[in-house]
């Protein structure tokens with residue numbers, strides 16, 4: 001069967017000197033920073049993802065100077081807009097948190113992050129669906145934590161997720177794929193981009209991009225096809241933006257099926273009708289939800305290595321992230 005050494009997987013694009021660096025709400029790592037003096041350790045974050053990444057823990061409430069334990073705070077809407085307040089004491093942290101967040105997200109940007117995992121339901125860290133109060137009563141759940149809002153505004157291309165959403169296998173795979181892609185992009189920039197290197201980068205990511213958004217992926221292809229019209233700096237900036245945006249589109253069973261069929265097109269000249277039928281049946285079973293993605297992928301990988309199909313062997317799609325994370329066993 002296929003081994004990692006036979007394909008140009010994620011490891012061949014990874015450099016230990018540029019680890020996958022993720023910002024994280026400190027309480028998710030088990031740090032005792034919550035308002036009640038406790039933590040919210042998340043086992044996926046610490047035990048599964050932890051061994052593969054370097055964490056940059058941040059607790060905005062502690063870093064802004066709040067004690068632990070502390071009175072609970074929430075977002076209150078009044079004539080000034082959204083305010084971060086402690087209802088039991090009347091303290092207002094809006095100004096301090098806004099100034100702190102602006103400074104801190106700038107520092108984090110300079111550290112070079114590949115993504116961020118935020119704690120859900122927090123008026124500071126929560127990414128969405130945060131309770132907003134009016135006159136002491138909950139008015140709606142459409143708020144965003146103050147620190148999270150600053151992070152999104154300052155780093156619009158940064159992959160950001162809440163720990164709760166990472167329980168969904170599809171969102172989990174999508175997030176991890178995005179952070180690895182971003183890490184490779186950062187590494188490519190650090191090593192110095194040239195047009196040739198950009199083309200190599202794009203070629204290796206073609207099927208990954210295709211699995212997220214076929215039309216956005218074709219737009220990227222066209223951008224590179226007409227690259228002589230664009231000055232270097234503008235080309236690299238445009239590619240970076242479109243690359244990250246394409247990866248934001250959700251991978252679906254249908255999109256994966258299209259990629260698998262596309263890969264099959266590069267293999268069929270080497271296969272007899274029985275082998276072809278076996279792969280096509282497996283792809284169809286995957287399309288119908290009868291098999292996980294790992295099954296047709298393994299079959300395709302075996303054959304592309306067997307027949308040395310270099311275009312497919314160079315595609316990160318077949319080994320985009322550590323297999324130990326078992327992301328493709330569930331979708």
Ligand code: SF4
Pocket residue numbers: 025026027028033034035058059060061062119122124125
């Ligand atoms: S949710 Fe954010 S602010 Fe609250 S304890 Fe965790 S890291 Fe600190």
